[in-house]
Amino acid sequence: MALIVQKFGGSSVADIERIQNVARRVARTVAAGNQVVVVLSAMGDTTDDLIALARQLTPYPSEREMDMLMSTGEQQSVALLAIALQSMGYKAVSLTGEQAGIRTDRVYSRAKILSIDSVRLERELASGKVVIVTGFQGVDSLGEIHTLGRGGSDTSGVALAIGLNADFCEIYTDVDGVYTADPRIVPQAHKLAEISFDEMLEMSSLGAGVLQPRSVEVAKTFNMPICVRSSFNDNEGTMVKEEVDMKQLEREVLVSGVAYDGDVVKVTVYGVPDRPGIASELFGALADAKINVDMIIQSGHKDGKNDISFTCGKEADGKLEEILEPVVEQLAAEHFSLADDVAKVSIVGAGMITNPGVAAKMFKCLYDNGFNIDMISTSEIKVSCILQKEGAKDAVRALHDSFGL
């Protein structure tokens, strides 16, 4: 008998029929002799609808009240799933984040989970129930409700799996696993049976959706395997875990996948005086505005001045100018430019570490296919290039071919 945490996203519980589908899937897992904890998001567009209601009152509702408001969405879906399972003859109970012992820090709208007090969860499981927990939320030590922000429900699932010492955490999405590239871009992309936490982290960060990097980080830290599966079919998913099967490395699969991210803004600050503390001032201002900066490149200096380029997500687009203008003036830099006609194409693979020449092969492939590389950033298991957006998806296809995926 295994203890399995199954997490379903909002599209999997968008209406009563889909909730019944989820109930049947959970029931099958129970019938196979497993204990099951289910973590749910809010039904379909519920969260967006609640946000829209609040925005009718003010464009900037308080985060504390938004957490009160939005946490109701998951509470509705867990109660409905409990009712669905009970109507099928299964014992089930729904729990709020608080009842499930999910303790967070005190940051509204993007709280982090501090701990899981699993006493009640274990009692309910021991009594033979399916336990259904609200994703995306928890309470702080004062009983205040906090939502976990983007990717929170995946993180709830992984955290509960860790807190309960579950065998693994299944995350159900609308795709049936992790692919070597986005199948919408590369039709011959294929599903990976396994992928390591680090590779998955890079893939996630690089725009290959499926899992939020945050939940993978937590899973990696506590070595909790995640199985990514589709809620719409019974296909085997992709197992994200510490050690990938040695066979796979022996087949010399250096590159596990190619990722594409079209939601990138490239910023260049020209003529920045070359003195200590400059980078700290520039990126400190961006961090204060909660803008996640991704790739950073500083060119060699000339006449005591540097050009600094960096990329960030498109959601920062509207705020960048007003943040950068005073900073650029303060730094006595010359000027800055923004470009959103760029895309990030990356290759990811644990095999790269011990195999020189993978990056070179990527650059050659791009050159052979006529792409001009604008920025490069590397880690031990990935190489990312910023290209002109036009045609960048062709680059993904070319790389997928070139690395024989």
Next chain:
Amino acid sequence: MALIVQKFGGSSVADIERIQNVARRVARTVAAGNQVVVVLSAMGDTTDDLIALARQLTPYPSEREMDMLMSTGEQQSVALLAIALQSMGYKAVSLTGEQAGIRTDRVYSRAKILSIDSVRLERELASGKVVIVTGFQGVDSLGEIHTLGRGGSDTSGVALAIGLNADFCEIYTDVDGVYTADPRIVPQAHKLAEISFDEMLEMSSLGAGVLQPRSVEVAKTFNMPICVRSSFNDNEGTMVKEEVDMKQLEREVLVSGVAYDGDVVKVTVYGVPDRPGIASELFGALADAKINVDMIIQSGHKDGKNDISFTCGKEADGKLEEILEPVVEQLAAEHFSLADDVAKVSIVGAGMITNPGVAAKMFKCLYDNGFNIDMISTSEIKVSCILQKEGAKDAVRALHDSFGL
């Protein structure tokens, strides 16, 4: 500076515009120098919509899960009102039943409030905030969510007023006070400035909606004045309180109002053997089925047998036959009949206690106007008669005239 609890029902917060209206009313009360605690129901049809969702899964969802589901409605409305007040520049915070310290017993779907732990409420008030609390719900000592059942939100308002030692509790509805009769039946009915708890209790029980009897009982026990007002205008409401103004009694207003209840089913069980325990068996079976029985009349016995008549609310109609059939057989009674073509007409007034002849005047008025009285029930401050439904509203008008209201 007064501390006032203001309770608004679902129709008062049915959409964003009405929530803003409520916010403006609360703001006026604050601007006048008062501390305000607001208690809200769920927006408009939210509760019904949630029930309908659950019913798509099963006709009999578990009460525990229904409480989880339905309690989200109030959590949404309080968060939205907090956001509305904040956007107008007022300090406000919304609290769940749990956060507001509303402790209930462990009965799902119709819990009773056991206590109010007002520590947090008082802290928030002291910091200058409007505190907005979810009506209709609380938690038990295990942290389980319970709804309070019908009339629960009014009771939440009164209980919070008591727990905080507020000056009074305003209950906003769609009528602007308590009338001498339903103005839809008696156009010349007028609004009462004051009414005693006992009179209000009888009026409520007798179908003169406005306040749920339950909240009036609690208010009476703790002597917490209730002001019934309309959320759609600024008219003075009706004050429900312990002592009515002596002037009113001196004007010999013996009868405060006439009530009409058309949602009545009359049951007669014929030929019930006259032995001890019969009434207990019959009404025990009805109580087990959670049917509230109102008037009970046992006629004088004849040949060792009685006829027993009683009335109950129309919501029991569908269940009565299947409950009564086995009981009637078990009691060895002859048969039973149901009649729903009846109505209950009542007069209510604290002045009756010390003034004989009020009941007689009522019977004479009904006789003079050609009405046949089917059942009679009296208390110290009311007389109720069951009449044929046809024309019963004319009886209300005749009584309103006859008692000079």
